[in-house]
Amino acid sequence: MPFAHDTEANLRAAADLVNTARRLDGTDALTTPEDLRAFRTRWRYTGRHDGDAAELAAVRRARTRVGALWAADRDAAADQVNAMLRDADAVPSLARHDHMDWHLHATADDAPLASVVLAETALAAADLVRSDEWDRMGTCAAEDCDAVLLDLSRNRSRRFCDVNGCANRAHVAAYRARRAARTDA
Template structure:
């Protein structure tokens, strides 16, 4: 583990959220899809399960996507804006058999608020540690998915949508066509 468990979890969840609106189309088409996302990323606390909440979560995605494309001063501005807007007040919390971690808004805050603040807090950790280079765009041609590289050697190049496999197959076919094993 390179970062605190809640930082890694929030980074992975934020990238997954951003990638729900990409080249593959809308991956949060309805409340059921949001429920699946909520469960898959082990969110806790308030969850309204309605169209208003779904829209609020969708509206968060472009703000988070900006972080992956921005230079450090703009990243800091986005993070500070999210924290200020949602009146974040970090506190150490322990719940659901999880070790102590930071929550900066109450568990009964709206889901989109919790997502925004958790992502902002995790990105703030990257800024403080000089690790913004771990936020990348997938290197596969025509893929604009975002990537969080949590590998020790900073070698992750592709998103989770199968781009790494497609790149490997393309390279293999190119080697075969060139007559190399």
């Protein structure tokens, strides 16, 4: 099922946000206001940007809530989405700006970035809940990885995250195992 461009973008941004804390090297990729500015720019979040430690702390708290969506089943996710929308004072409206055609904004233009992240993630997740596509939210199949993923593939075949190179590691391990099996035979 194809989703609106802003739904996909917000879900990808949410997965990227969650995965800033789920790197195999143990580093958190969201520890400075500069990291936050880069994240905000990469995902084109509009609105207020304070660029200070308080904003960073608020977005990191939002990251925890967004990450909890991946652990929830569809019914629990609906409750979490509703709470996120309430807590962010979401009032969805259509917007068109820069090079983007009509899409949903979920908060006032001067809302704090953490509220924008929560509300836009919640609106996108709501699309998955109401279209019964919640299984598109998954976790990496690599045994040593807990990163999240969003499977928007047509055949729902995505198994590995983007953040830790897990698909490549799995393919290399499978190749080495096949090669070792041929050598032993």
